[in-house]
Amino acid sequence: MKKRWKRTILAAATLGILHTTMVWAADVNMNLFYHGKNHAYHAKEIKLNINGKNFKDPNMPAVSIDGRTMLPMRGICKELGCEIVWNDDTNEAYAVKNGHTVVFAIDKKTGYKDGKPFGMDVPPMIINERTMLPIRALADALDVEIKWDDPTRTVYIHEEGQEEPAQQETPPDVPPVTPPQQETPPVETPVKEKIKLTGVEVPQEKGDVQRFTISASGELGKYEEVYVAEDKVVLDFYDAENDLPEKITNTGCGFVTAIRTGQHTKDGKIYTRVVFDLTGKQKYTIKTSDDRKQIYVEFVQTKVTGISAMHNGNEDVVTIKGNGTLGAQVSTLQNPYRIVIDMPGVVGTAGEPISAAGLQNIHAIRTNDGNGKFFQVVLEAEESSNMKWEEKNGTVTMRVEKSTLQNISYDNSRNILLLKAEKDININAIQHRDVYLNGYYELTLPGNYESVYGYGKKTLGDDKISSVDVSTKGGNTVIRFNQNTVNAYTVQKVDGYYEIKVRNPKEIYNKVLVLDPGHGGNDPGTRGNNMVEKNIALSVAMKVDRYIKANSDIKVYVTRNDDARPANDKRAKMANEIADLMVSIHLNAGPVQANGTETLYAKHSNDNDGTLTSLQAAQMIQTSLTSNFNTTNRGIKHRPDLLILNSTYVPSVLVEICFLSNPGDALKISSDAGQEKAAAAIGQAIIQIMKTSRLR
Numbered sequence: 001m002k003k004r005w006k007r008t009i010l011a012a013a014t015l016g017i018l019h020t021t022m023v024w025a026a027d028v029n030m031n032l033f034y035h036g037k038n039h040a041y042h043a044k045e046i047k048l049n050i051n052g053k054n055f056k057d058p059n060m061p062a063v064s065i066d067g068r069t070m071l072p073m074r075g076i077c078k079e080l081g082c083e084i085v086w087n088d089d090t091n092e093a094y095a096v097k098n099g100h101t102v103v104f105a106i107d108k109k110t111g112y113k114d115g116k117p118f119g120m121d122v123p124p125m126i127i128n129e130r131t132m133l134p135i136r137a138l139a140d141a142l143d144v145e146i147k148w149d150d151p152t153r154t155v156y157i158h159e160e161g162q163e164e165p166a167q168q169e170t171p172p173d174v175p176p177v178t179p180p181q182q183e184t185p186p187v188e189t190p191v192k193e194k195i196k197l198t199g200v201e202v203p204q205e206k207g208d209v210q211r212f213t214i215s216a217s218g219e220l221g222k223y224e225e226v227y228v229a230e231d232k233v234v235l236d237f238y239d240a241e242n243d244l245p246e247k248i249t250n251t252g253c254g255f256v257t258a259i260r261t262g263q264h265t266k267d268g269k270i271y272t273r274v275v276f277d278l279t280g281k282q283k284y285t286i287k288t289s290d291d292r293k294q295i296y297v298e299f300v301q302t303k304v305t306g307i308s309a310m311h312n313g314n315e316d317v318v319t320i321k322g323n324g325t326l327g328a329q330v331s332t333l334q335n336p337y338r339i340v341i342d343m344p345g346v347v348g349t350a351g352e353p354i355s356a357a358g359l360q361n362i363h364a365i366r367t368n369d370g371n372g373k374f375f376q377v378v379l380e381a382e383e384s385s386n387m388k389w390e391e392k393n394g395t396v397t398m399r400v401e402k403s404t405l406q407n408i409s410y411d412n413s414r415n416i417l418l419l420k421a422e423k424d425i426n427i428n429a430i431q432h433r434d435v436y437l438n439g440y441y442e443l444t445l446p447g448n449y450e451s452v453y454g455y456g457k458k459t460l461g462d463d464k465i466s467s468v469d470v471s472t473k474g475g476n477t478v479i480r481f482n483q484n485t486v487n488a489y490t491v492q493k494v495d496g497y498y499e500i501k502v503r504n505p506k507e508i509y510n511k512v513l514v515l516d517p518g519h520g521g522n523d524p525g526t527r528g529n530n531m532v533e534k535n536i537a538l539s540v541a542m543k544v545d546r547y548i549k550a551n552s553d554i555k556v557y558v559t560r561n562d563d564a565r566p567a568n569d570k571r572a573k574m575a576n577e578i579a580d581l582m583v584s585i586h587l588n589a590g591p592v593q594a595n596g597t598e599t600l601y602a603k604h605s606n607d608n609d610g611t612l613t614s615l616q617a618a619q620m621i622q623t624s625l626t627s628n629f630n631t632t633n634r635g636i637k638h639r640p641d642l643l644i645l646n647s648t649y650v651p652s653v654l655v656e657i658c659f660l661s662n663p664g665d666a667l668k669i670s671s672d673a674g675q676e677k678a679a680a681a682i683g684q685a686i687i688q689i690m691k692t693s694r695l696r
Contacts (some may be wrong), residue, residue, distance in 0.1 A: 030475070034127045038527070047154040050079050058267070060130040062155065068122045069155065070132035073104070080142060080159060083228065091122070091522070092129045095142065102141040104133065113141055161317060193218050196243040197272050200259060203252035205373065209300040210253050211344065214274060216240065219292045226273075229569065233276040233284060241273040246605050252373050253299070253325050254344025255279040264641035278346055280327040300324055304348030304375050309356060309365060316359040320377060320396040322346065328396045330389055330461030334411055337383040339461070340376065341396060348375040360402045361385045372596040383409060387459045389562050404454040405470060412462055413501040417479070422452045425498055427491050437561060438485045442478055443489065443500065451475040469482065486557060486578050491621075505578045508553035511690045513548065516584035516644070517541035517558065518654075521565025526589035528660030529670070533587040534563070536669060540657065541585045543679030544686070552687045572647035580695040581617060582652040583686060584644055587669070588659045595662040596632025597625050600654040602645035603638065612693035614645070618653045624685035629678045631658050631665065657680060 028046075032039045046062040048055045057075030060195045064070070074084050082097040095102045103112040104124045110117050111124075118141065120132040135146060135155065144202025147156040188565060194217075203215040214235075226234040242263035248257050260275040276297065283300040302324035309318045316485050320326065320341065350369040356362050361382050368376040379400065381387075385475070386403040387394065407420035419425075429446035450472050458465045464487055469480040481487070481502070488505045491498060505512050516651060517538040519525035541558065548554050557578065559571045566574075575582035599622040601614035618636040626633040640646050645654060658665035668674045 025272045028063070030061075032063065032065075032127050033129075033527075034065075034125055036493075036524075044153055045614040047152065048076070048157065049154055050076065050157045051159055055079055057641055060128060060132070063127065063132070065125070065127075067317070069135045070122075070125060070127065071135060071155070072336070073124070073131040073133045076133075076157065077142070078224070080144070080157075080319050081523050083225075097142070097175065104131070104137065104141070106131070111137060111141060126552070133347045145576070172506050194241060195220060195239060196241045197237060197274070198243050200244060200248060200274075202248070202250070202256075202259075205252060208252070210256075210301050212251075212253075212256070212259070212276070213656075214295045214297070217243075217291050220288070223295065223643075225286065228275075229567070230281040231278045233278065234567075235274045235286075235295070235297075237274070238271045239268060239269065240272045244272075244274070255282055255299070256345075260647075262640055262646050266641070277282070277327065278327075281325050282327065282352075283324055290678070292460070299345075302326055302343075302346045304343070304346060307354055307365070307367070307377065309354060309359060309362070311358050311360055314566040316362045317377060317398045318365065318377070318398040318400070320398075322394045322396075324394055326391060326394060326396055328389070328391050330387075330398075332410065332412055332460055334383075334409055337381055337385070337397065337409075338377040339381055339387055339400070341379075341389075341398065343375045345373075361402055375612070376496065386457055387461070389459075389461075403456045405456050405458055406452075406454045408453055408458060408468075408470070410458065410460050410462070410465075410468070412460070415462070415464055417468060417481075417500040417502070419453065419498040419500070421493060421496050421498055423449060425449070427493065427498070430491055432489075436483065436557065437564075439483050440486060441481045441483060441489060443481075443491070444473075445477040445479070447477065448472055448475055453477065486574060505555060505557070506580070506696070511554045511695060512578055513554050513686060513690070514571075514579040514582040514583060515541050515545055515556055515558050516560045516571050516575075517560055518584055518586040519565070520560050520563055523565050526587060528589055528659055529663060529666035531587075531660050531666060531670060533589075533660060536587050536660070536675070537585045538563070540669075540675050540679050540682075543676055544583075547683035548686060549680055551683065552690075554687065554690055567649055568643045572644055572652075575648050575650050575652060579650050581612065581686070582648060582650060583617075583621070583682070583688060584652070584654040585682070586654055586656050588656040589661040590659060592661060592663070595659050595665045596634040597622065597629070598656045599625075599636045600633040600639040600645065600656065601636060601641065601652070602642065602648075602651050603604045604648065604651075610694060612649045612651045612689065613696055614653055616693065617651050620689050621653060621655055621682060621685040624657065624688075625657065625678065625681045628681035629657070629668070631668070655681075 027044060029042050032041045041063060042115050043064055046064065048062060057072040059075065061070040062069060062071050077084050082095045084095060085095065091106045104128055107123050109120045111120060119334045120134055120137045121587055124137065125132050145158045149156065174531050196217045197214060198214040198217050203210055220237060221239050223235055223237045226236055228234045242261055244261040247258055247260050251259060255278050256276050256633045257279060258277045260277065261272060263270060264376050285298050287296045302322045304322050306321045309316065326343045326346055331340050332338065333340060348369060350367040354365040356364050360381050366378045366381040370376055381400055382402060384403050384405055385400050387398060387400045389398040407422055409418045411418060427568060431444040433442040435441065453470055455470050455472065457467055457469050464483065464485050465481050466484055467482045471478050486505065488503050488508045490501045490503060519534035519537060523534065527533065542561065543554050543559060559566050559574060599617040599618040604614060607613045622636050625631065642654060645652055658669055660666050669678060
């Protein structure tokens with residue numbers, strides 16, 4: 001009966017939205033961007049009431065698209081107590097509550113609740129970069145009752161077990177009549193105390209309860225968990241100033257590598273963001289103290305519950321089971337060859353060595369409890385063996401098989417691949433091919449060395465190199481390094497071995513630039529005058545790349561060279577690992593009269609060590625671009641709220657070349673000649689910066 005009532009109400013709501021006479025609500029005039037186009041939106045406000053309380057999403061109002069009411073998913077679900085997760089790879093949003101998981105796929109009419117499909121007559125949409133749900137989908141998926149009040153254009157959302165919302169007899173915009181009262185002296189409004197985040201208490205030891213306590217100077221107001229990635233926990237504290245260290249690395253926890261903090265401003269209001277960087281996905285709880293002066297983030301410490309080993313076909317299989325995420329980190333050691341599986345923050349009992357009887361490639365299995373700070377499993381194996389492993393649902397599975405590779409070993413401590421010099425190799429004739437955007441680097445030896453080194457894959461589990469592939473192509477032996485980081489390589493002959501050393505680019509090049517074309521892929525950036533930001537940014541960045549390579553000795557790496565979309569934290573990570581300077585290329589948007597160039601930067605804790613700062617780089621690029629590209633100088637701006645800037649600790653700037661929304665600016669950047677001119681201005685500045693500044 002309840003289901004039939006709900007559907008009747010929803011049908012009436014849809015008809016009401018189509019044919020209602022809108023009297024009491026305010027006007028909403030805004031631009032909506034969806035399905036790749038801008039749409040002017042002019043309509044009466046749609047109000048929301050959740051469990052008897054008026055609710056207004058600060059980021060996006062409810063809107064009516066083609067006669068269908070679309071509601072902002074994140075704000076409403078948060079208000080209803082749901083955990084919200086966005087999967088960028090699949091374009092799906094997840095709502096989790098009371099053990100139930102609901103999946104909405106953008107622009108698809110089929111959703112899933114606990115794995116079972118349900119249909120929607122209108123699919124979820126991305127509008128102004130916000131996930132918007134049709135009213136029926138919200139009702140069916142979250143099992144809430146929804147009523148539409150036509151005269152006031154109000155959507156009433158009511159959960160079972162909550163107090164029934166009062167029905168409006170008169171429009172809420174009409175103030176009630178109250179009897180006159182006697183005059184009383186005005187009451188002075190007390191000044192609200194400024195709240196500061198004052199401290200973070202971390203576990204004393206990695207074996208302790210993994211609880212982190214964030215303290216404030218007074219009662220905390222609203223805070224929100226923000227999903228960024230599985231290896232991060234991000235909390236935003238609104239109306240709270242930051243009095244915490246910018247970065248805490250001594251966390252007392254094996255899987256929390258750092259805690260980063262920063263104070264930001266949005267819509268004129270401050271908030272402080274606290275980020276926990278993790279080695280991998282971890283279970284945790286967040287609780288508030290009774291006086292709301294402390295927030296507790298407690299991670300569930302995983303225990304190893306069992307280890308087993310068996311031989312299957314050509315493989316030795318070792319299985320490590322835990323009662324939660326193990327966060328395994330795999331590396332290798334030489335002399336003898338060992339595979340080391342580290343699990344930071346995991347506890348277990350290290351007993352007698354586990355039997356390797358019946359195994360063919362593994363000689364011994366040992367465990368180490370790490371004094372409660374980590375748990376470790378060590379496999380002594382054949383040096384010529386190959387490994388592959390995965391972690392899934394709290395289980396690490398390691399497979400070790402014999403490889404055809406021979407006379408090849410890898411020294412993890414020195415990051416060197418050793419080729420036994422059984423046959424001469426002309427080092428100067430080795431061809432280098434750097435395909436870092438696809439995650440690999442190839443060395444082609446001048447000749448066929450298969451009889452000496454064999455062929456196949458050697459899995460390393462190193463922090464720089466995940467594996468090495470050896471193959472024969474066109475009569476030559478090719479060694480491919482599958483990389484976890486961007487690397488450079490040198491080859492030399494030492495004591496009967498050819499040593500291929502994996503090196504940081506800064507060990508080889510005196511000046512290293514990371515050039516970042518903004519946006520990309522399903523993130524188009526802004527649009528204006530028939531141009532899309534991601535395309536113009538890429539075109540200009542590639543021209544800057546060519547200009548610098550033709551006019552300097554600077555080594556340039558780019559974060560993308562096609563319509564890909566690297567995550568912003570990965571762009572920043574790349575810069576931190578290899579760069580002396582990072583420059584991110586963007587285009588601006590605003591009111592049609594807004595025009596000109598501005599360069600954004602953020603301060604870093606190491607800005608006073610005498611080396612180049614982001615501020616200095618921003619000033620030089622801004623001067624060159626406005627002078628040589630003839631744009632209005634809007635100045636440099638401090639923007640610590642931007643992830644691409646606040647997640648780097650090397651000098652980094654974000655250049656807003658001009659406004660695509662302004663016809664004059666758009667005309668300047670629309671032609672190939674105009675883009676070349678802008679690129680030359682940026683390139684000249686970068687060359688001058690890296691020539692005249694102390695970089696390291």
